[in-house]
Amino acid sequence: MKFDRSLDVPPGLEVRLSPLVSRVLAPNPGPFTFRGTGVYIVGAGPRVAVIDPGPALPGHIDNLKRVLGARELSHILVTHTHRDHSPAAAFLKSWSGAAIYGLPLQTPASAHSDEGMVDEAHDHDFAPDILVHDGMRIEGDGFILECVATPGHTANHICYGLTQERALFSGDHVMGWSTSVIARPDGDMGAYLASLEKLKARNEGILYPTHGSPIAEPQEWLGQLIAHRRMRESQIVAALADGALAIRQLAERLYPDIAPALRPAAAQQIAAHLEHLRVRGRAAPEDGRWRLKI
Ligand SMILES: [Zn+2]
Secondary structure: OOOOOOOOOOOOOEEEOOOOEEEEEOOOOEOOOEOOOEEEEEOOOOEEEEEOOOOOOHHHHHHHHHHHOOOEEEEEEOOOOEOOOOOHHHHHHHHHOOEEEEOOOOOOHHHOOOOOOOOOOEOOOOOOOEEOOOOOEEEOOOOEEEEEEOOOOOOOOEEEEEHHHOEEEEEOOOOOOOOOOOOOOOOOHHHHHHHHHHHHOOOOOEEEEOOOOOEEOHHHHHHHHHHHHHHHHHHHHHHHOOOOEOHHHHHHHHOOOOOHHHHHHHHHHHHHHHHHHHHOOOEEEEOOEEEEOO
16 A cells, blocks of 8 residues: 655644635644644635544644634534544634534443553543534535544544535545554444445545545545455464464564554554454454454
C-alpha cells in the first residue's frame, strides 16, 4: 500500500479545500494523530458546522474561536469519541450554543484498558445533544450532511457525507496516511471490514479523513484497505497452521520491524483479527495461545 504522508500545513490556520470545506489542524501531532487532528469547517455562508472539533487543548480551542470569527457555529458533529476528536465539542457548545451531534461511547468504561494510549483513549464525558443514526440528514446553511454509520474503529463511528460535493468526512475509519487502529473490545474487525465495503459501494469522489490529506478515488483505496486486512488474516492463519501461538509471538512474526511506540497497537490489530476468526469458528484461544480450528 502506498500511504500518503505528504500533508505539511502549519497548525492553527484555516486552509480552504473546496467551496464548502476548509480545515484547521490542531497542534497535537503524534504516532496516532499524524500531523494532528484536522478540524473541518463546513459551509460557505454565515452559519457553519464543525466536524471533529478535536482535543481539549486550551490554545487549540481559543484558536478555533478566533478562526470562526464572526461566523455562527450551527452544528458540532463528531465522528467518534476518541480524545483527539471529541473533547473540544463541549467547549465550543458553551461558547456558541450549537448542538452536539454524535453517539456516546458504546462499550462500558470498565471494558477499556487504553488509558496509557492518550490519543486513542476514549472520551467518557462526551454528551451529544442529538443522537445520530445511519441515513439521518442534517441540514445546514447551504449544505446537507448525511450520517453514515461505520462501526469498526470504534462501535460509535459515524461518517458524514456532504451530498453537494460528493464528499465524505471519514473520521478515523478511512485515512490515507495509515491504516486504522482496531482495538477490542470497542473496535471490531468484522464490523470494520463491513463498513469499508459499505463506503466502497457508495459514489463519493473524495474522502476527508480527520488525520492526513484528502483521499481522491476512494473506491480504489478502500479496495486496497480491504485487501490489506485479508492479507493480514491470511498471514495469521498461515502462522497458526504451524501450531498454536500467543498474540505476542504473532506480533513478532507479522510486525518484526515496528517502532516500539506502535507495538501495543500491532498486538491489538492481531487480537482484533483473532476475534474475527473466532466468531466465524476458525480459531479459538487455549491456555493463552491461539489455535486454528478445522
Ligand atoms: Zn480514533
